[in-house]
Amino acid sequence: MTKVFTLDEVKEHNHSKDCWLVIGGKFLEDHPGGDDVLISSTGKDATDDFEDVGHSTTARSMMDEYYVGDIDASTIPAKVKYTPPKQPHYNQDKTPDFIIKILQFLVPIVILGLAVGVRIYTKSEQ
Known part of the structure; x- marks a missing residue:
C-alpha cells in the first residue's frame, strides 16, 4: 500500500x-x-x-x-491563474491616435522624397 x-x-x-x-x-x-x-x-x-x-x-x-x-x-493550495490588471493603452505625450497614424504614413514619404530630391539635385550639378 x-x-x-x-x-x-x-x-x-x-x-x-x-x-x-x-x-x-x-x-x-x-x-x-x-x-x-x-x-x-x-x-x-x-x-x-x-x-x-x-x-x-x-x-x-x-x-x-x-x-x-x-x-x-x-x-496542496489551489493554484490561482494570474490575470494581469486591465489598463488602458498609455499614450505618454497625449497625442491623438489619428495624428500618430498620419505621421507614420507621411514621415517615410517625406524622407523618401528628400532622398530622391537630393539625388536629382546632385546629378543636375554634375
Missing part, C-alpha cells in the same frame, strides 16, 4: 541530504541532476517546474526509481 503524506510532512525534507519534491501528485527523493535543482522547488507542488524544464522520456521513467509516496491533494 502506498503511503500518503501531507504537504507539511514533505516540507520537512528540504535540504540536500533529505529532499522531497512533489511532482504530479507524487513526491520524489533524490535527483540525478544534482541537489541544487531540487532545493529551489521544495515545499510546494513542483510539477510546473518539472514540466518547464522539458525532461526527456528517460528522465520521466526514472521518476519511478525515486518515487517515495503520494501527496494528500487536499494539503
Whole structure:
C-alpha cells in the first residue's frame, strides 16, 4: 500500500541530504541532476517546474526509481491563474491616435522624397 503524506510532512525534507519534491501528485527523493535543482522547488507542488524544464522520456521513467509516496491533494493550495490588471493603452505625450497614424504614413514619404530630391539635385550639378 502506498503511503500518503501531507504537504507539511514533505516540507520537512528540504535540504540536500533529505529532499522531497512533489511532482504530479507524487513526491520524489533524490535527483540525478544534482541537489541544487531540487532545493529551489521544495515545499510546494513542483510539477510546473518539472514540466518547464522539458525532461526527456528517460528522465520521466526514472521518476519511478525515486518515487517515495503520494501527496494528500487536499494539503496542496489551489493554484490561482494570474490575470494581469486591465489598463488602458498609455499614450505618454497625449497625442491623438489619428495624428500618430498620419505621421507614420507621411514621415517615410517625406524622407523618401528628400532622398530622391537630393539625388536629382546632385546629378543636375554634375
